[in-house]
Amino acid sequence: MTNTNKTISTHIPGFPRIGAARELKFALERNWRGELSDAELEDVGRDLRARHWALQRDAGLDLVTVGDFAFYDQVANHIQLLGCEPGRYGFQPDQPQLGRYFTMARGRSGSADHDAGCGCGAHDADALPAAAALEMTKWFDTNYHYLVPEFTPDTAFALACERLFDEVAEAQALGHAVKAALIGPLTFLWLGKTKADGFDRLSLLDKLLPVYGQILDRLKAQGVQWVQIDEPILGLDLPAPWRSAFENSYWQLNQVGVPLLLATYFSPLEENLSLACRLPVAGLHVDGVRAPQELTSIADWLPVHKVLSVGIVDGRNIWRTDLDAALTVLQPIVDKRAGKLWLSSSCSLLHVPFTLAAETALDAETRSWLAFATEKLAELKTLKQALHAEAGADAALATSRAAIASRRASPRVHQQAVRDRLAHLPAGADQRRARFAERQAAQRARFRLPNFPTTTIGSFPQTPAIRAARASFKRDDLSLTDYEAAMRAEIADAVQRQEALGLDVLVHGEAERNDMVEYFGEQLAGFAFTQHGWVQSYGSRCVKPPIIYGDVSRPHAMTVNWTVHAQSLTGKPMKGMLTGPITILQWSFVRDDQPRARTALQIALAIRDEVADLEQAGIGIIQIDEPAVREGLPLRRSRWTEYLDWATHAFRVSASAVGDATQIHTHMCYAEFNDILPQIAAMDADVITIETSRSDMELLNGFGQFRYPNEIGPGVYDIHSPRVPDRQEMVRLLHKASAVIPPANLWVNPDCGLKTRGWVETESALRNMVAAAHQLRAIY
Numbered sequence: 001m002t003n004t005n006k007t008i009s010t011h012i013p014g015f016p017r018i019g020a021a022r023e024l025k026f027a028l029e030r031n032w033r034g035e036l037s038d039a040e041l042e043d044v045g046r047d048l049r050a051r052h053w054a055l056q057r058d059a060g061l062d063l064v065t066v067g068d069f070a071f072y073d074q075v076a077n078h079i080q081l082l083g084c085e086p087g088r089y090g091f092q093p094d095q096p097q098l099g100r101y102f103t104m105a106r107g108r109s110g111s112a113d114h115d116a117g118c119g120c121g122a123h124d125a126d127a128l129p130a131a132a133a134l135e136m137t138k139w140f141d142t143n144y145h146y147l148v149p150e151f152t153p154d155t156a157f158a159l160a161c162e163r164l165f166d167e168v169a170e171a172q173a174l175g176h177a178v179k180a181a182l183i184g185p186l187t188f189l190w191l192g193k194t195k196a197d198g199f200d201r202l203s204l205l206d207k208l209l210p211v212y213g214q215i216l217d218r219l220k221a222q223g224v225q226w227v228q229i230d231e232p233i234l235g236l237d238l239p240a241p242w243r244s245a246f247e248n249s250y251w252q253l254n255q256v257g258v259p260l261l262l263a264t265y266f267s268p269l270e271e272n273l274s275l276a277c278r279l280p281v282a283g284l285h286v287d288g289v290r291a292p293q294e295l296t297s298i299a300d301w302l303p304v305h306k307v308l309s310v311g312i313v314d315g316r317n318i319w320r321t322d323l324d325a326a327l328t329v330l331q332p333i334v335d336k337r338a339g340k341l342w343l344s345s346s347c348s349l350l351h352v353p354f355t356l357a358a359e360t361a362l363d364a365e366t367r368s369w370l371a372f373a374t375e376k377l378a379e380l381k382t383l384k385q386a387l388h389a390e391a392g393a394d395a396a397l398a399t400s401r402a403a404i405a406s407r408r409a410s411p412r413v414h415q416q417a418v419r420d421r422l423a424h425l426p427a428g429a430d431q432r433r434a435r436f437a438e439r440q441a442a443q444r445a446r447f448r449l450p451n452f453p454t455t456t457i458g459s460f461p462q463t464p465a466i467r468a469a470r471a472s473f474k475r476d477d478l479s480l481t482d483y484e485a486a487m488r489a490e491i492a493d494a495v496q497r498q499e500a501l502g503l504d505v506l507v508h509g510e511a512e513r514n515d516m517v518e519y520f521g522e523q524l525a526g527f528a529f530t531q532h533g534w535v536q537s538y539g540s541r542c543v544k545p546p547i548i549y550g551d552v553s554r555p556h557a558m559t560v561n562w563t564v565h566a567q568s569l570t571g572k573p574m575k576g577m578l579t580g581p582i583t584i585l586q587w588s589f590v591r592d593d594q595p596r597a598r599t600a601l602q603i604a605l606a607i608r609d610e611v612a613d614l615e616q617a618g619i620g621i622i623q624i625d626e627p628a629v630r631e632g633l634p635l636r637r638s639r640w641t642e643y644l645d646w647a648t649h650a651f652r653v654s655a656s657a658v659g660d661a662t663q664i665h666t667h668m669c670y671a672e673f674n675d676i677l678p679q680i681a682a683m684d685a686d687v688i689t690i691e692t693s694r695s696d697m698e699l700l701n702g703f704g705q706f707r708y709p710n711e712i713g714p715g716v717y718d719i720h721s722p723r724v725p726d727r728q729e730m731v732r733l734l735h736k737a738s739a740v741i742p743p744a745n746l747w748v749n750p751d752c753g754l755k756t757r758g759w760v761e762t763e764s765a766l767r768n769m770v771a772a773a774h775q776l777r778a779i780y
């Protein structure tokens with residue numbers, strides 16, 4: 001059955017750069033605080049790269065990947081490589097490139113414009129005018145944020161950074177066979193934004209391609225074995241001009257004569273399949289996890305002289321690969337692709353944690369079901385050995401087989417009570433009792449809030465003291481009683497500050513939460529959590545996604561005690577704060593043995609019980625955060641309706657068990673919502689707070705045009721920057737909002753939670769926000 005004379009190679013599209021112990025995060029934050037020099041930071045980067053390449057080589061990969069490392073973000077690296085730093089920064093050629101890079105990533109102001117946890121002031125020395133950071137947005141449907149390139153008709157490109165070539169030389173000096181990785185020209189343009197009306201950024205392609213040509217020339221001269229060019233947009237519904245730009249672009253780039261591996265991932269190729277197969281490149285990488293149904297056609301269509309790289313190991317999830325199933329898929333392809341088959345992870349391993357080796361607290365059974373980045377490298381090796389009929393694979397295959405069988409049969413995965421509850425969910429469980437107008441009347445009578453009521457989104461600064469207390473508690477240096485007392489004191493402090501500011505609807509501040517998803521995952525049955533399973537979210541910021549391995553239920557109330565404590569400290573309404581089912585799903589590693597819709601509904605039931613308990617405990621306003629609804633949209637439009645149907649149903653199930661006078665809020669951020677407004681309206685939250693200030697309220701226009709029926713709190717200030725907006729600025733935004741939304745339906749709040757901010761700037765900004773609301777009340 002196996003084939004011994006057909007050599008198979010292995011590689012990965014990319015590896016996590018943050019480091020096994022988040023060395024990169026800590027080094028970056030020290031550099032930003034001025035405690036680590038740029039040269040020392042470069043040393044940390046060099047050391048991490050060397051270690052990560054060694055891991056790839058030691059796992060038997062045939063090529064190591066170079067170019068996946070970045071001090072902040074891989075797209076930002078390309079902005080420098082391609083010489084298109086936005087002119088608005090006013091960089092001078094003699095300014096050090098690393099400083100310019102961090103200015104784009106983190107902004108610059110006359111005072112101290114950078115992200116929380118910094119406090120360095122290093123960007124201020126050059127006395128250049130204030131400049132906002134590049135916008136951040138989600139990388140396709142992941143929880144990773146990239147920095148958005150800015151394009152104008154005048155954007156010029158030039159090969160302007162040596163970093164990639166230095167890294168290639170570094171890897172070669174260490175004796176590695178190198179595959180350099182680049183983001184492709186079409187994907188790079190697609191990911192950027194342009195503000196000029198009617199300007200089509202595709203028109204920049206002719207200026208961009210020669211620079212890619214120069215980069216490939218240099219890489220060829222360096223003797224790299226391959227260049228991987230990532231074009232994940234081939235998995236999107238592309239406008240015709242973008243599709244047709246591929247052929248000519250790759251014809252040009254192929255002239256350089258360095259072997260190109262065109263990499264696609266995250267989504268099926270569908271109508272772009274034959275285009276991808278016939279592009280003049282030496283190889284094609286496809287996502288065999290997200291689009292297994294296309295593998296046979298691709299193996300048939302791709303000309304035989306080209307390499308087919310099959311992403312068979314899941315780069316987006318943490319489950320151990322079912323190696324027998326993978327071999328069954330691969331075997332027919334081996335036979336078709338004589339000597340031209342590569343095995344790989346489906347996409348870069350950036351999206352999974354570094355290694356299971358550090359997870360000493362996970363029970364042995366759960367651990368045996370998992371594979372993080374390092375373990376995925378070993379899986380590739382086993383698959384290759386098995387296809388080469390090498391005996392070395394037998395033990396690994398047997399271990400894998402036992403783990404897969406254990407997961408399938410484990411009684412911990414299946415909870416009959418949860419299944420029964422889902423099966424008997426009454427019709428109408430996803431509907432509030434009364435329509436919005438009646439609920440609104442009942443809520444107005446109950447809360448008697450002023451017009452333009454003020455509130456915040458939930459979290460207040462996660463100060464070093466809060467983080468340190470939690471770290472001590474986790475190390476057993478602080479008792480549960482003392483930890484809880486410390487958190488209760490933080491909540492009391494947050495309540496007192498909000499009262500002093502004169503906010504109308506208060507929050508407890510989320511001091512006790514490590515993360516808005518992990519916190520719930522730690523308390524729900526069916527979830528496992530790691531100690532060190534960090535995944536980069538943006539820059540130095542990481543998240544530790546919980547792992548949903550089984551049927552989900554709620555053994556006990558999760559937030560009621562904290563919320564009731566907070567409510568006991570104030571006569572103002574205290575908003576209960578929950579994370580919604582879709583966001584918990586989206587920001588966790590989700591079981592792959594049942595449809596995501598079913599898992600979402602199980603989570604929804606757990607949240608529904610929490611909502612009911614909060615209501616029962618006298619909490620009249622409850623927010624169910626759903627910032628990830630938009631990013632959960634399938635990349636292909638043809639699958640949107642199905643997703644939106646089950647996603648909105650799950651949210652409504654979580655929110656609908658309450659009486660008319662209980663006010664349900666939801667919150668969304670980090671995305672453009674206009675293309676899913678009907679579905680957002682169908683979620684039927686009494687109030688939605690959304691991020692709008694960064695788009696200068698433009699985002700709200702869609703809500704206005706659509707005549708969004710319920711109440712809205714458009715964010716009036718950007719929480720990503722420590723800059724304190726003044727009252728007039730927020731008044732202006734509120735006037736803009738009032739022009740499109742009935743003023744009686746408007747709330748006043750920041751864009752998102754304030755956990756990454758400090759108290760000083762938070763209080764100043766909120767003071768101005770409350771003053772702005774007062775001014776609006778006097779006018780409308």
Ligand SMILES: CN1c2c(nc(N)[nH]c2=O)NC[C@@H]1CNc1ccc(C(=O)N[C@@H](CCC(=O)N[C@@H](CCC(=O)N[C@@H](CCC(=O)O)C(=O)O)C(=O)O)C(=O)O)cc1
Nearest residue numbers: 143467468470471513514515516517537540541542543587
């Ligand atoms: C709203 N966002 C979120 C996303 N995804 C989530 N899962 N959660 C989100 O909130 N996606 C979209 C955005 C992304 N935004 C952010 C914003 C901020 C962070 C962030 O600050 N991450 C922290 C880690 C947060 C955390 O889990 N903290 C824990 C543990 C802290 C820790 O590392 N402790 C040290 C010891 C510290 C000490 O004082 O001794 C340790 O354990 O080694 C906690 O508070 O307990 C970060 O630092 O990266 C992420 C995404």
Ligand SMILES: N[C@@H](CCS)C(=O)O
Nearest residue numbers: 457458459625627753
């Ligand atoms: N309640 C959360 C929402 C973040 S999207 C917070 O305030 O941090």
Ligand SMILES: [Zn+2]
Nearest residue numbers: 627669752753
């Ligand atoms: Zn938010």
